[in-house]
Amino acid sequence: MNAASFVDECTVHVRGGDGGSGIVAFRREAHVPRGGPDGGDGGDGGDVVLVADPNVTSLVDLHRAPHLRAGRGGDGGGKGRTGARGDDRLVPVPVGTIVRATDGTALADLSAPGRRAVVAPGGRGGRGNRSFATRFRRVPTFAERGERVDETLLRLELRLIADVGLVGFPSAGKSSLVRRLSAATPRVEAWPFTTLTPHLGVMRAGDRADGSPIDVVLADVPGLVEGAADGKGLGSRFLRHVARCRVLLHVLDAGTAEPGRDPVHDLDVVLRELERHDPGLLGRTQLVVLNKVDLPDAVTMAGLVRPALEARGLEVLEVSAVSGAGLDALRYRLGALIDTLGAAHAAVDDVDREPVVLRPAGHAAPIGVERDADGGYHVRSPRVERWVAMLPIDDPGAARYLQGRMRRAGVERALVAAGARRGDVVLIGDVEFAFDPDPQDLPPEEREALLAGEADTADLDGLDVAPEGADADGGRWASA
Numbered sequence: 260m261n262a263a264s265f266v267d268e269c270t271v272h273v274r275g276g277d278g279g280s281g282i283v284a285f286r287r288e289a290h291v292p293r294g295g296p297d298g299g300d301g302g303d304g305g306d307v308v309l310v311a312d313p314n315v316t317s318l319v320d321l322h323r324a325p326h327l328r329a330g331r332g333g334d335g336g337g338k339g340r341t342g343a344r345g346d347d348r349l350v351p352v353p354v355g356t357i358v359r360a361t362d363g364t365a366l367a368d369l370s371a372p373g374r375r376a377v378v379a380p381g382g383r384g385g386r387g388n389r390s391f392a393t394r395f396r397r398v399p400t401f402a403e404r405g406e407r408v409d410e411t412l413l414r415l416e417l418r419l420i421a422d423v424g425l426v427g428f429p430s431a432g433k434s435s436l437v438r439r440l441s442a443a444t445p446r447v448e449a450w451p452f453t454t455l456t457p458h459l460g461v462m463r464a465g466d467r468a469d470g471s472p473i474d475v476v477l478a479d480v481p482g483l484v485e486g487a488a489d490g491k492g493l494g495s496r497f498l499r500h501v502a503r504c505r506v507l508l509h510v511l512d513a514g515t516a517e518p519g520r521d522p523v524h525d526l527d528v529v530l531r532e533l534e535r536h537d538p539g540l541l542g543r544t545q546l547v548v549l550n551k552v553d554l555p556d557a558v559t560m561a562g563l564v565r566p567a568l569e570a571r572g573l574e575v576l577e578v579s580a581v582s583g584a585g586l587d588a589l590r591y592r593l594g595a596l597i598d599t600l601g602a603a604h605a606a607v608d609d610v611d612r613e614p615v616v617l618r619p620a621g622h623a624a625p626i627g628v629e630r631d632a633d634g635g636y637h638v639r640s641p642r643v644e645r646w647v648a649m650l651p652i653d654d655p656g657a658a659r660y661l662q663g664r665m666r667r668a669g670v671e672r673a674l675v676a677a678g679a680r681r682g683d684v685v686l687i688g689d690v691e692f693a694f695d696p697d698p699q700d701l702p703p704e705e706r707e708a709l710l711a712g713e714a715d716t717a718d719l720d721g722l723d724v725a726p727e728g729a730d731a732d733g734g735r736w737a738s739a
C-alpha cells in the first residue's frame with residue numbers, strides 16, 4: 260500500500276442480474292393432440308455481494324472499476340425446466356467497510372472478516388405458463404418476463420479496524436514503531452517518508468493461556484497537528500480511522516529539540532484534537548510511550564516529564580524505535596490489554612454470517628396514486644409497476660390475471676379513493692390503461708362514489724376489450 264493507492268471512500272454502481280423469462284410451451288405427447296402447459300420458469304438473477312476480506316486493505320480496486328453487475332438468470336425451458344440462476348458477483352472489500360446510500364444513511368457495516376452484504380439482489384425469474392395453470396385457466400397462453408432490476412449508487416467508506424491506534428505529532432516515530440513491532444509480518448512495507456495515509460501492521464504479541472497466538476493489529480495514522488479537528492494537516496481526514504481502535508497509543512517524541520515543544524505539550528494538543536473530533540475517543544484505554552530514548556537528551560527529557568504524566572493516571576513506557584529498547588515490554592503490554600479487551604478481528608459467529616440484504620426502497624411501500632396534469636391517474640408502487648412490466652398484457656389472459664392481482668392488492672380502491680372514475684386514463688410504469696373497476700369489489704362508500712360519476716362515463720364502457728370469461732382472476736380493465 261502506498262499513498263497513491265490508498266482510497267478510503269468511493270462510489271460504486273451496483274446492479275443485480277435481471278431475472279430470466281418464463282416461457283410458453285405445451286406438452287407434446289404421441290397420443291395427445293394438445294398437451295397441457297409446461298413452459299418452465301426463468302432463473303433468478305445473481306446478486307452483487309460485498310464480502311469483508313482481510314487481504315484487501317483499500318477500496319482502490321473499486322475506485323478504478325466501480326461498476327458491479329451480477330449475471331442474468333437463464334430463461335425457462337420446455338418440459339417445465341427452470342432456467343439457471345444468474346452468477347453472483349462476489350466483491351472483496353476491506354474489513355471495516357461501511358455501505359451507505361447516496362444520502363449518507365448507513366446500510367451495512369462489514370466490520371468482521373467474512374461478513375457479507377447483498378447490495379444488489381438479482382431480479383426474480385419470470386414464471387412460465389405452467390405456473391399459471393389453474394382449474395379455471397387450463398390453457399394459459401402467457402408467461403412472465405424476468406424482473407429487470409435498476410442500477411443503484413452506493414457510497415463505500417472505509418474505517419480501518421485495528422486494535423491499537425498510534426497517535427501523535429508528525430515525526431514522533433509512529434511509523435518507525437509500527438515497522439519495528441510488526442517487522443516479521445509481510446503486511447507492512449518500508450515507507451521512508453512522513454505518513455500520508457493510514458496503514459495497518461500486525462504484531463505477534465505472545466500467547467494466550469490456551470496457547471493460541473495474540474495478534475494485535477496496529478493502525479499507523481498520519482501525524483496530528485494543532486487544528487487537526489478543523490481539517491489542518493493530513494491527520495484530520497484520517498481521524499475516523501482511530502474511531503474503532505480499542506486502545507490509543509500516544510507516541511511522544513522525547514528527543515525533539517523544537518522550541519515550545521515538549522512531550523506533555525504535544526500530548527495535550529493531541530488530546531484536544533481527539534476530543535474535538537469525537538469526545539468518546541478519550542474514554543478509550545490509553546497508553547503513553549516516550550520515544551527516542553536512544554538519544555541522551557531524550558532520556559533526560561523522559562525522566563523530567565514522566566512524573567507529570569503518571570500524575571494524570573497515565574501508564575508510561577520508554578522506548579526507542581531505533582535501538583529497540585523497551586519494545587518487548589510494549590509488545591507484551593499491548594498483547595495483554597488486547598487479550599483482556601478482545602481483538603478487533605474476532606472470529607465471526609454464525610449469526611454474523613447471515614448476510615445483510617439491501618432491498619430496493621419502496622418494495623413494501625403503500626400504493627400511491629397521483630393526479631397527472633392532463634387528468635390521468637398515475638399509480639406509484641414499485642411492486643405493481645413490476646407486475647405490469649413482467650406480464651405481456653397484450654395477451655387477454657395475462658391482462659385478466661394482472662387485473663385480478665391489482666384488485667386484490669387494492670389498486671382499484673386506491674384509484675377510486677383518489678377520484679378516478681370509469682374510463683379515466685391510468686398510468687402504471689409506462690403502460691396506460693382505461694379504468695374499469697367492478698363496483699362489486701369495492702366497499703359501499705367507494706362503490707357509491709364510483710356509481711355517482713357513472714352517468715357521464717357510461718358511454719366509455721366500450722373500452723373494456725378484455726373478454727369476459729370463466730377466469731378465476733376475473734378482471735375487467737383494458738390496456739389502452
Ligand SMILES: Nc1nc2c(ncn2[C@@H]2O[C@H](COP(=O)(O)OP(=O)(O)OP(=O)(O)O)[C@@H](O)[C@H]2O)c(=O)[nH]1
Pocket residue numbers: 427428429430431432433434435436451452453454455480481482483514550551552553554578579580581582
Ligand atoms: N533517534 C531516533 N529517531 C527516531 C526514532 N523513531 C523514529 N525516529 C526518527 O524520527 C523520524 C520520524 O519517524 P517516523 O516514524 O516517520 O515518524 P511518524 O510519527 O510516523 O511521522 P509522521 O508520519 O510524519 O506523523 C525519522 O527520521 C525516524 O528515523 C527513535 O526511536 N530514535
Ligand SMILES: [Mg+2]
Pocket residue numbers: 433434435452453454479480481482
Ligand atoms: Mg508516520
